Amino acid sequence: MRGFVFALVLVHCMMGAILDVNAAEYTLGIFGNANMDSTIDEQDVSYLRGIISGVNPVTELADATYDGMINEGDIEQIQRIINGSEDYIFLKTFTIYDKAKVVRVPMPVSKIAILNLASAEAIRCVDAEEMVTAVGTSVVEGTNKEFFGELSNRPTVGKWSEPDVESIIQLRPEVVIADLRFPDTELLEDKLNSSGIAVVRMGFTYPDYFQSEMMALGYMLNRKSEAEDLLDFAYRYVDLIEERLASIPADEMPRVYPIYSPSDFWKTGSNGSIVDMLCGLAGGRNIAHDLKGGTGGMYPTVDPEWVIKEDPEIIFTWSSPGGYSVLNDTDMVNVWNSIVKSPELSQVSAVKNNRVYLLTTEITSRPRWFVGLAYLAKWFYPDYFKDLDPEAIHEEYLERYQKVKYQGTFVYPTQTSA
Structure with missing residues (x-):
């Protein structure tokens, strides 16, 4: 048996x-x-x-x-x-x-x-x-x-x-x-x-x-x-995102390049990684999805020329500086500027069209990962999610489930300035 x-x-x-x-x-x-x-x-x-x-x-x-x-x-x-x-x-x-x-x-x-x-x-x-x-x-x-x-x-x-x-x-x-x-x-x-x-x-x-x-x-x-x-609470929003994206053909979803760490623009996340899961749930096509390498085969390092050739329409990094006790976006602005001014990345559509986004690990690799998902979905498809308020979701989560007041810096650009 x-x-x-x-x-x-x-x-x-x-x-x-x-x-x-x-x-x-x-x-x-x-x-x-x-x-x-x-x-x-x-x-x-x-x-x-x-x-x-x-x-x-x-x-x-x-x-x-x-x-x-x-x-x-x-x-x-x-x-x-x-x-x-x-x-x-x-x-x-x-x-x-x-x-x-x-x-x-x-x-x-x-x-x-x-x-x-x-x-x-x-x-x-x-x-x-x-x-x-x-x-x-x-x-x-x-x-x-x-x-x-x-x-x-x-x-x-x-x-x-x-x-x-x-x-x-x-x-x-x-x-x-x-x-x-x-x-x-x-x-x-x-x-x-x-x-x-x-x-x-x-x-x-x-x-x-x-x-x-x-x-x-x-x-x-x-x-x-x-x-x-x-x-x-969490799947009220996860399911909403899935339902609204269900009718979008895969070949019409935006090409996305997730950066694993702001200290290394060429380390990414592939199939099985948190960043790949979030990208897919938000309706993006991770250009690194099928690559292998790095820890567990899920975090490969790529060549800058390969990224230029793939020409991602969106770039995001899931582990930028910030967090609950960071009350200004100075460090995030510096990371954002370093990405958009990179000689290689400045050649891709994501930078040319101002579609570069930063998130902290607090909303991507903690139990509140669905907050990071909400931000990504809204950035990827702003017309589909005009009524989705990731900041309000995050505030309710912190106050209701963590019993702390809402504060901190978690994304850049902010929802209103994106």
């Missing part, structure tokens, strides 16, 4: 890769979600009974106890998840370089350590700050301290990429939430292997995985309604 189940894993992952990330339906990655929808409920019990009786096909997540067998024990586990009395859940976590990992999470969770900024923001989205017993040093450093407020007063357990495992063990969280890529498993999972502390890898930044990750967080922390509320 187990061999068959894991054969289905590969099929499911391949199918997931071609699904539209804007689709309202997504698969909650918790074992026990037998019918592969976005929740665990009595329908999963019914579906599992159908598997046992031979009526329904086996699915990837049907084995709720993750023991290689599908039987009445799995039905009992599903019922425990439904009524909130489960002792554990098996969670499928996404990675962007390796195959998905399955993690056993002890339940209920009352104490967690969070290593990176995106996870800290996600925790506040579901109103679970009181569970946080430790944070990575990035949460308390520099301008992040102002944004994260009370969370920045928690004990620190090293850098997000180089955690202090001994400190984690001393604080005894049930779960550590870490980035998808860093640190390597040898520096975290392997060292915590005998401690009973689960490591859950979550990004909260990749549109492809965002819904499943947020709902898995809601299940794990008993914050399902809070996770659902955030997703309802």
